[in-house]
Amino acid sequence: MRVLLALIALALAAPLAAQDSLPPAPYAYQQLEDPELEAQATELMHTLRCLKCQSQSIADSDAPMAGDMRHQVRTRIAAGEDPEDIRAWLIQRYGDYVSYQPRVTAATWPLFAIPLALLVIVFFILRGRFARRSKGAGE
Amino acid sequence: MKGLRYFLWGLVALAAGLFGLFAYQLTQPKDEFVESAMIGQPIPAFDLRPALESQPGLSSADLADGQPKLVNIFASWCVPCRAEAPQLETLRDSGAEIVGIAIRDRPEDVAAFLQVYGNPFTRVGADDISEVQLSLGSSGVPETFVVDGNGVITYQHIGDIRPEHVPGILARLREAGA
Amino acid sequence: MIAEFGLVALWLAAALAGLQLVAGFFGMREGGEQVAALARPAALVQALLCGLSFLALIYLFATTDLSVKLVAANSHSAKPMIFKLAGTWGNHEGSMLLWITVMALAGGLIAALERRLPERTMLATLGAQGFLALGFYAFILFTSNPFERLPLPPVEGNGLNPLLQDIGQAFHPPNLYVGYVGLSVAFSFVVGALLTRQVTPEFARVMRPWVLGAWVFLTIGITAGSYWAYYELGWGGWWFWDPVENAALMPWLAATALLHSVSVLAARDALRAWTVMLGVVAFSMSMVGTFLVRSGILTSVHAFAVDPERGSFILMLLALYIGGALVLFATRAGTVAEGERFSILSREGALVVNNVALSAILGIVLLGTLYPLLTEAFDVRVSVGPPYFNPVAAIFFLPMLVVLAIGPLLRWRGDSFARIRIPVIILAAIAVVTLLAVWLLADIDLLPLLGLALAAMVAVGSVLPLRGRSLRRLPIAVWGMVIAHLGVAVALFGMAADTAFQQERLVAASVGDVIEDGPWQVELRSVKPVAGPNWTAIEADLGLTYKGAPAGEAKPQARSFWSPPTETSEVALVTRWNGQLYAALGNQAEDGRWQLRLWWKPFVTWIWYGGLLIALGGVLSIIGRVSGDLRRRVAARKIADRKADEEALAAGAGA
Known part of the structure; x- marks a missing residue:
């Protein structure tokens, strides 16, 4: 009974909660295969600011945009880009505000x-x- | 003892500076907008698939065809985007060419949204993982960029366009065309 | 009626604060004996009235009197009673009333009990306390009246936000306010001592329990706040160097330095200027913190009650009190003579290093927190975060830990290196061996590596003062020091271990999948909906195996609340002595798999155990100091009585 109630309530609650309709980018919630590269990506992600949230890094946020930024970081690292180049790429777009590392x-x-x-x-x-x-x- | 006295007056000066900074910041309006650092830069290369079946997609080449344009970043799930729809219509009726980038959106949702709130766009590209949005230095929806005929970004409007913003944006567009 | 009664009581309390100010400051002058007699009664009655005013507000919340604006905006008749009561201070106006109430009670307590200081210093202290309180009363009465009525009471209140119905959230703010108020009392004592030029060991002894008390509450507040962020935000982080966290950390750093400095002044009549300066700085930092959080000039995850008008009022008070105290100190610098001398190799020497290092760390945290505000004034936006704070603070923090391990072994005044050579060699050996062992066995970053080595050194160093002493006869205050220092080692070990060795797994899992995370095997057994009183959730059932042996289950949830519609991630924590498994459930992907986030966080809980040990050490110190003071007072009275008897006898014999 409780489960049924919960299901009904969930069906009702879903449209309210809908924020954006697409699933997260592939590498938003998925780690890179290579632990070495993943470690590099994690370290970088912890030092990039989530622009939609208030003072959180993209590694600590559920905001869809943070997920998309994590995807960017991971795919670029996987493609062999240097973490500092990725930071520079983001700073070129958003200014120093995007990086927690002055x-x-x-x-x-x-x-x-x-x-x-x-x-x-x-x-x-x-x-x-x-x-x-x-x-x-x-x- | 003299050293201590100098040190303390230094501390007083520091505190005064700090309070001055606080007082100044209190009088400043707080804006949470993150401005793009790409203004004055050519638009980065991209090629987005169409967000609608009936209209073409958007690529960076389309933005360097000699005509200045407005690039509107929007989404069907974004509430302020609904509020700015009439202003986009006004802009289009005043002769602006507007292209859209739909962020994280399904084709059917985009179609329904434009059906209800009007479609001011000549092209709509679908940016499913905010890739182009990130490369433009945009940090939310809605945002509107002015791009000149050579594909150089000349202006960014953050947030929904209110009726009072329309003349300013048209002026920016004219500047970009000259 | 009750609301009006509360407001009248508050106005009267404010008037009495004014009386206390006048009586204190005029009473300390020559010929002011008559007004002086009013200072203590004014403080006592003020405490009573302010307490009644706060009780009135609690009553209004308990009965959900919706004709009061504050109640209507923040409460709801359907709330459980405990949250109705906690709602009293869960908002700006109520929390300010709580603050001033605690402040008035503290003032009443000093006025009633404290008789050790020269009466003039006491009067100046009470005057300063009245001056502080008056500012806060004005702030409440002019900008944040909690008893304001609504012309038309609504049918139901607004405040049923389930996110704020959390026991931790209910008791976290009052805890911090008690800490801030303790520092304000220390500040009043400092101003009193400066005004009457009485920066003496006696002054330090009187001030010490207030500093220790404030520090214990701040320690608990920071520890609890860190754990709250850890389980609530859902990504396993426990410290973000967020502006609001920094706003709580800065008074703590200053209070830590102050309590060490106060001990030196009490025991050895040295570090007078340091003690006075830190007393002013500690209270400034609690006001700066309040200002930053309430004025909304910094962006933060935790920002609340943002209002520029209130911000300007707090800023005015800040400039008046802190600016005033600093100017007073600067003009009186000559009277705060340096005090007793000591050599660098002495307990005092080690404590000077501690003071200097903590002040430098405080300076860095202040700089990093406010720097974005400074550049914003020039239209440049920058962010300062962990990659800045961690290494830069470590430059001062790590050497300070070395001194922390050795300092308690040193004698007061001066010591010889020969006497402490053996323990120092042992400590150095422990640090070096740990460093080399970890470095050879694991590939980790420099900061956690140094952290682990120093944690081992501090752990051993903190218990060395017990060596060769009778544990049963050891003063309680020494136990307090040992336990607090051990707590630092434990917390540091937790931080370093978690940073260095945590293992993260982000996966999309189908039911039946088994995920490896460090020593854990996690099987996703099922995902099903569950319902709570005002929420529904999707709950994952995870079967756990630790190193091959079954280890129970974990049930993380993704929760949706109805009113207001909010989604939260309820993480599941599985605690072992050597760490925590942290599991969070995300969304379902299009292919039907579920997002799971798993972290094995070795020894992470030691961070908060360490924080609690530090607070426990503080509590033991208070008990030890206060009981020592009481014993001394009883002994002094006996001597005085005997003297009086002897004099009476002599007088009788003479007659």
Whole structure:
């Protein structure tokens, strides 16, 4: 009885839920045969932004467009393309927004310079603190 | 001690900068649109099978035939696409040539959709795995691109076309034709 | 009536916060003794009134009074009672009222119990607390009145969203607010100590339980939030460096540094400036986090209650409190003398490294989270995600772990390397051997490799302080430290192991197919529809075999809710001591096969066990510190009594 009810309800619910009518692209939910290539693809997919979702990578999303992007990544990797070339191809189309891995550009260099500066500041804080100490202890 | 004082005033300045940035961003309208970086670029090569039995499909060669065109990216399952249908009709009646790319759609659904909401297109290509959409740098439906006669993308309109957008798009199309 | 009563109580509480502010700040001046007497009673009555106001709102939700706008928008008469109650704070207005209630109760508690500090410092602290509370009252009363009535009550409420009917969701936010409020109390103590130039070990001892308490709640909040994302989002990820996650992580990082710094100040009268700075920063980060989440200026999966007007109000408070505190600190920098000296090879030295590293990590998380906001102001959009945060944070995090393993072995003030040579050699050997063994046996990335080696080192290092000590006589606070540090090792091991060794299988399977995933064999036995109270689902029945032996079953579902129509993926988790099998069911393909997503995630659960151990360590520390304080207070009273007796005797003898 419960099962029957569920079936009826599901039939009713289906049109509401229909979003797009086509099945996902072949490699949206299917791994590449070669584990080496699949590992490359997975690593890349985790660093590409799903454009339809809010701050999720295409590897963590059920959005159809994320599926289509995964298909692009996997087929291109299978065709022997370098993961970084695929990233560059996407950046050429969507700008840096699509990649979670910032490049060093005129707009992003502080992202890398500031941690380096922090490293230097940390060094000086520690040195300042302890150099004086040991001198004080020696007196 | 002097070092600490400088450091703290630095921190005050940093906080002030941060609050300034927050205040500025609060006054900015938040748009979630991801703009295509392909504007000014020639349209990438593609060849899509027809989405309808009655009309031809779409290839990149069709977009470099000397005539400026509007490329409308749509889908039968997309609700705002229904809302913009009258504006597409207006654009066509004003002399724009519009070609369509149907995203992730079945032929019968496309046919039914165009039957109900009107068919402003001269050609409709079917993009089943969003491949052309991705290569155009488009991130949703509906979007409309202006492509000049040489097949170069000159403008992108994101979201549904409202009546107030029509004159602007026509102007862009004229620019692309000149 | 009840709604009006709640609103009146809230206005009165706000007025009392104003009184507390005036009484505190004027009372601490010379000749202000008369107003000073009002500060503590004002805090107590304020706590009472604010508590009543919150109870009124709970009552309105419990009875589903639809004439109140907030209830009509967020509740429904058919909701189970527990979710009606949780609905009280499951929205912006109610959650702010909960926040200010917790804050008022904390203020009342200090006013009633805390008598260790000089009275002037106490008054300044209460004044600062009243000042903070007043801002939040103004925020609620002017922008987010929870008691607003509707002219025409609707027939039924709006809030039956099944996705929000989740026990975890119901108790996650209050947990975080308690953490934030704890940091606000620490902030008030810092302001009080700065105003009266009393940055002393006593101040640190008074502040410590609040910092520890806040930190425990934040730790639990982050751990629970991570597990929630893990099972709810359906793709097996447990940390995304998403802006909202970062907004919760930043106060935690600052609080972690603060609690270590406070311990040094309490025990050794050193690191005064650090403690004050971290006290200000920790509270700033909880306000910045709140601002980022509520103003909607960042995009996130978890964003809620987005409203620019409220955003501007929070921003004003942020600028007033944080800017004010920083300026106060900068002008008083000279009075916060450096404190006792110590050498680099000492417990304090190790804790300075810890403070510096945690602050640097905090800086990086803040930078990475806000950088997209900065470039957007120049019309450039960038994304900063895991490929940035992981390696850049690791630059500071990994060395800090080395210090974490060794630091607790060091003596206060100064130590000699000769004394700790043997344990250091042991620890180094453990790290190197683990590193080489994993490197030779498995081909994994550098970060997880270092993570595994350091996890082993920290695990051993964290229990070494127990060596040669009587376990029964060991102070509870030391147990707290050992367990919390062990928790860090356990969590780190879980993260590294899952990152390095997880095995993913995405397949289209027909009924009867057997899929191999690591040591597991998964047979798709059947797929059938099932029904729940407000949903229907397709459920897969998976028969499991682990290393050849039957290992039960898993039943992942793809669920459809009716109202509002939503689809969710209910993953099936099979937990073993050494990891979890994570199974999710996707759609049916045209050829009738089903999409299955399977992950074998070795030791992934250790991440959250580690988080809970860290929180447990914090709880033990609180118990140890508070019971120690009580014992000291009793002892002090006895001495004072005896002294009084002796004086009375002497006086009697003299007469």
